[in-house]
Amino acid sequence: MNEKQAWSVSGLPTLFAFIAAYVAVVAAFIYGASQQSPPFIIGAMFTTVMLTLLTKGFFQVQPNQGKVMQLFGRYAGTVRDEGLRWTNPFYSKRDVSLRVRNFESSKLKVNDSEGNPIEIGAVVVWQVVDTAEAVFRVDDYEDFVQIQSEAALRQMATSYPYDSHDTGEPALLSHPKVVNQHLRDEIQERLGRAGVDVIEARITHLAYAQEIAQAMLQRQQAGAIIAARTRIVEGAVSMVEMALQQLHGRGVVTLDEERKAAMVSNLLVVLCGERAIQPVVNAGTLHH
Known part of the structure; x- marks a missing residue:
């Protein structure tokens, strides 16, 4: 069932017409009472009852709001025109907000694609686009948005690892744009059947579960140390290679393979060591 426009007219001109009709009815009633004319009196009373019944057709529509109309249980249409309106008095009316709204999920505990328990939460920006x-x-579209958004969040979280660990693959921590777009598409697929448009969805909370947080922190620290050591060693080797080339190119000293090995070893210790190096002054020859 798709939304359609319900019949209604502007309320202010109709209100003035009703006021004029009431004035005419009162005048007719007074005239009938003064002339003792039962037809005038009965007609005035009947017209008053009909006008009172017809006044039930007046209603107001707030900005960014829709009125869903039903006639004896059948969908008659939706009115989105703002202001005072008048329609069939037998229509039943239900307000539906068309404003942009936020939904923030609770912190869910799920497993990522690698089986690690994580905590994840998201905020969803949504809007009703089809009131019918x-x-x-659905029974309750607001409750439907909440349940389906959290279900989509769980489904999305199981599709990615928490961290890519420098593999370049999409991960919850390192690829927020990809993850948020996937989450939005997942939620939109579920909420489209309820006439809801998902404007934005993004992760607001992401962390390892408490029972493995310490172990994962140590793993991250170890990975960072390994990456730093790798970078240091690569730089040290380049510096040693450059030093040997410049010493040989400038003719500063001629080193055999054994002395080159000793020099390389000393330079790597100096460049890769964590502590400050204590220099040793050799007062003898190169061999002593």
């Missing part, structure tokens, strides 16, 4: 589907396709 929102009202008649």
